[in-house]
Amino acid sequence: MSSNGNEGVNAAKRAAAYAAVEAHAGEGMRVGVGSGSTVVFAAERLGQLAKEHGWTSVVCVPTSFQSQQLIVEAGLVLSDLNQTPELDVAFDGADEIDGELNAIKGGGAAHTQEKLVAANAKTLILLVDESKDTGALGTKWAVPIEVLPGAWVVAKAALVKAGATSVVLRMAKAKAGPVVTDNGNFVLDAAFGVIAAADVAGLEAKINNIPGVVDNGLFAGLASEVFIGRSDGSFEVRRRE
Numbered sequence: 001m002s003s004n005g006n007e008g009v010n011a012a013k014r015a016a017a018y019a020a021v022e023a024h025a026g027e028g029m030r031v032g033v034g035s036g037s038t039v040v041f042a043a044e045r046l047g048q049l050a051k052e053h054g055w056t057s058v059v060c061v062p063t064s065f066q067s068q069q070l071i072v073e074a075g076l077v078l079s080d081l082n083q084t085p086e087l088d089v090a091f092d093g094a095d096e097i098d099g100e101l102n103a104i105k106g107g108g109a110a111h112t113q114e115k116l117v118a119a120n121a122k123t124l125i126l127l128v129d130e131s132k133d134t135g136a137l138g139t140k141w142a143v144p145i146e147v148l149p150g151a152w153v154v155a156k157a158a159l160v161k162a163g164a165t166s167v168v169l170r171m172a173k174a175k176a177g178p179v180v181t182d183n184g185n186f187v188l189d190a191a192f193g194v195i196a197a198a199d200v201a202g203l204e205a206k207i208n209n210i211p212g213v214v215d216n217g218l219f220a221g222l223a224s225e226v227f228i229g230r231s232d233g234s235f236e237v238r239r240r241e
């Protein structure tokens, strides 16, 4: 472990992201770019590889305002799902993963767009540092749920009925009010306790069935591989069986 905690975490994120991009990216690929601090390293490496190898036809689809900026800053070609509806690969971070490669996402309130991009990619590769590898979803994180602004009170009540033990409207840090997603919606963070891998898909569907819910941050069965970085710069790859 590095003497500086942040340095260690960043080394882990970089190790996972660089290794994943080196293993999966190539000329002509249509690439989904996720959101968050780990994806910063993925966009950086993709930009470096494109320059080094003279790749001119890599096309990237963002999942948020942040990732749109990352794509532009890396000198890559920006597209969207309307122009590029089929992607070869998507790289994204995660807040928690379980042993079956299910994930909780949405720490950056971008999970709706992230799921949309992931669902239209042949392969979703998740990039995490080892702290995200908790064994079971819900161990450290609540489930982020994007809701229509006019539905947050009723959706909150419905989530409690559906078994949530706590539901919190996510508040902004530098604004007096709630976090507003890139789609103009609010985010509820709903705790359901530890979620067994076998129950993730059912809970994902149950939450999305609540009127006013746009999408939730449970990603059941979407990831093909997870690259787990460590603070010493090493990494491990887990693949779906």
Ligand SMILES: O=C(CO)[C@H](O)[C@H](O)COP(=O)(O)O
Binding pocket: 034, 035, 036, 037, 038, 039, 092, 093, 094, 095, 104, 105, 106, 107, 108, 109, 110, 111, 114
């Ligand atoms: O789901 C996300 C954003 O909505 C992020 O991918 C997730 O929060 C992980 O972020 P980080 O790489 O900063 O830990």
